[in-house]
Amino acid sequence: MLFNLNKFYRNENNKSILKNKYLIHYSFSPGLYDKLCSVDLLIDNQLNYKLFLFFHEKNMIDFKKSGKSARIFLYQNAKVPFKIRNEISSIFQEELVLKKNYYNDINVFGIMDRNQKYLILNHKSGYFSINLTLNTLNKDLFETKDEIKLLKLTDKIEKWTNKLRDNLMKDYGY
Numbered sequence: 001m002l003f004n005l006n007k008f009y010r011n012e013n014n015k016s017i018l019k020n021k022y023l024i025h026y027s028f029s030p031g032l033y034d035k036l037c038s039v040d041l042l043i044d045n046q047l048n049y050k051l052f053l054f055f056h057e058k059n060m061i062d063f064k065k066s067g068k069s070a071r072i073f074l075y076q077n078a079k080v081p082f083k084i085r086n087e088i089s090s091i092f093q094e095e096l097v098l099k100k101n102y103y104n105d106i107n108v109f110g111i112m113d114r115n116q117k118y119l120i121l122n123h124k125s126g127y128f129s130i131n132l133t134l135n136t137l138n139k140d141l142f143e144t145k146d147e148i149k150l151l152k153l154t155d156k157i158e159k160w161t162n163k164l165r166d167n168l169m170k171d172y173g174y
Contacts, residue, residue, distance in 0.1 A: 002073055003040050003052035018122045021045060023092060025120040026157050037169060039161050047085045051076045053165055058173030074168055084160060087153045096125040096146050119154055 008025065009016040018025055024043040030036050037055035044050075053074040080088065117132040132154060166174070 003054065003075075008042055017127060018120055020122065023047075023088065023122055024157075025118075026154070026161065027116075027118045027120075028158070028161070029116045031115040035165070035169065035174060037165055039165060041157065041161055043080055043088065047080045047088060049077060049080050051161065051164060053168060055169060055172070055174075072172055076164070076168070081160065084153070084156055087149070087156065091146075091149060091153060092123060094146075096121070096123050096128075096150075097144065098126075098128050098130070098147060098150070117158075119150075119157075121150075 005016065008019055008022055010019050011017075022042050022044050024041070026039070026041040026043075028039040030038065035055070037053055040052040042050045051074075053072075055072050056070045057072050079085070115133065119128075119130045119132055121128040121130075130150075
């Protein structure tokens with residue numbers, strides 16, 4: 001199954017907004033670094049997830065014939081793991097106050113081939129889109145209890161999705 005943004009977002013005032021059914025969208029694009037695998041994770045209000053991975057198989061014979069034949073699209077859906085479900089529930093049961101952004105003062109606009117990481121929250125306190133890209137993020141700006149809790153949740157989601165990604169990519173030569 002291909003990841004189609006329009007299935008999960010609606011258009012509102014010429015902006016793409018996560019549909020009400022979804023609480024979280026975590027998105028990672030590797031740029032030209034790390035494992036070249038894009039990750040999109042959507043978590044719905046029943047705490048089920050949909051995981052979309054896109055990468056190229058490490059099969060250079062197919063890749064040389066046609067890069068398209070080496071494309072791999074993986075899709076997985078299930079219940080979010082218990083510990084992460086509990087943290088999500090905790091964050092979504094309470095009011096949430098976040099800053100408009102968490103950019104550093106040094107490098108707001110980085111190089112083009114960098115990785116990109118985003119967390120989008122569809123929370124009762126508001127709609128939050130947080131750029132978590134390494135060279136634009138200043139983790140020191142996460143100061144309040146809510147912000148630190150969200151940063152820890154993001155870290156757990158990232159470690160979990162990386163583990164899923166690594167395990168799923170093994171069969172394709174990684």
